[in-house]
Amino acid sequence: MNKILLQIANTIVANLANTEQVGLFDGKIGVCLFLYRYARYSGNRIYENIASNLLDEIFGQLKPDLSPSAxxxxxxxxxxxxxxxxxxxxEVDPSESVFHYVDEALFRDVRSPLMKEINFPIPLFSSGMYLLSRMSWRMDDIDNVWITGMIENSRSIIASGINNKRKLKLSLLNSMLYVLCGFYERLEVNKIGIRKLLNDILNLSVLSIDGHNYQDIDIILLEQIIKKLPEELKVTSGPVLEKIDYLDCFMDMEALDVWYDNAWWGILYNIPILEKISFENIKIYIDKKIQGSFYDISMINSKLSSAGLWLMSK
Known part of the structure; x- marks a missing residue:
């Protein structure tokens, strides 16, 4: 595995000038995650220095009109x-938050970024997913107003779906299910209200599947998210799982293509996309992707980064 990771790292570095975007799935912050982890994995600080410079570039590219999306x-x-x-x-200096820009963009007006993103081709509850990641790190700098705003805006969106005022895509419902489940597990208050929202999301997911408001990856993610629900919530997930069982997602697709094209989703949700993949097959597959990288020069770094992160997690 060391050889294939070195090949991934050096391909990314050689192609770094073609990574212009700043995002997680398509740009510099995703590449940073890989390079920092690979520097530690390999013991080679050159990759850490490259990642640090890349992080400086990201801060230099932050602007008011940047998408709120994860x-x-x-x-x-x-x-x-x-x-x-x-x-x-x-390292974080308590007196100077590196999160200031992100917090201002997503939490100053909790409703605005969510309502903007709901109309995206792939809508997510991105602000909630970011907040949940912050909560998993530490709670002492989390403003309760942010959490309350997330829950109230979730309730409003879910109500619009129940009242047939808005057709909600499964990508959005998945992310709301994931975030609210995280809140349910971490918060000591409002559990009954959050539990009702989670049940409503499961019911809306059935409608979303019936209305074909999903991509194939959404089905895989939904199934894995349901597996992580608290036991008292799994009893209401039966109708959704029945729908999933009837679908033949990826039946005609190469498993490694599914993994390679969707690995960032697994990282974002911290769930497996495909659980059983041969390392030898991955090595051959990645080698072919690198050899043909000139066909996909703008995205090769992002995809290789997610593949490398997955490999180092095993």
Whole structure:
């Protein structure tokens, strides 16, 4: 595995000039995560220095009109920063928050970024996912107003779906299910209200599947998220799981293509996309991707970064 990781790292560094975006799935913060972890894994600080310079570039590219999304925007940068700090790659001065820009963009007006993102091609509850990542690091600098705002805006969106005022995509419902489940497990208050919202999301997920408001990856994610629900909530997930069982996602697709194209989703949700993959097959597959990288020069770094992160987690 050391050889394939070195090949991934050196391909990324050689192609770094073609990584222009700043996001998690498509840009520099995702590459930073890989390079920092690979520097520790390999014991070679050259990669850490490259990652540090890349992080400086990210801070230089922050601007008011950046997408709020965890995929390609502010929430993804916040998610990446949180992980780097949790893993000890960055030190935080308590008097100077590195999260100031992200917090301002996502929490100053909790409703605005969420309502903007709901109309994206792949809508997510990105601000909630970022907040949950912060909560998993430490709670003492989390403003309760942020949490309350997330829950209230979730309730409003869910109500619009129940009243048929808005067709909610499964990508959004998945992320709301994931975030509210995290709140349910971590918070001592409002558990009954959050539990009702989670049950409503499961019911809306059935409608979303019936209305074909999903991508295939959404089905895989939903199944894995349901597995992580608290036991008292799993009893209401039966109808959703029945729907999933009827679907033949990826039946005609190569398993390694599914893994390679969707690995960032697994990292964002901290769940496996595909659980049984041969390391030898991965080695051959990655080698072919690198050899043909000139066909995908703008995205090769992001995809290789997620593949490398997955490999180092095993």
């Amino acid at each position: 995929i390609d925007g502010v929430a993804g940068i916040g998610f990446g920063l949180t992980n780097l700090i949790k893993e000890g790659f960055l």
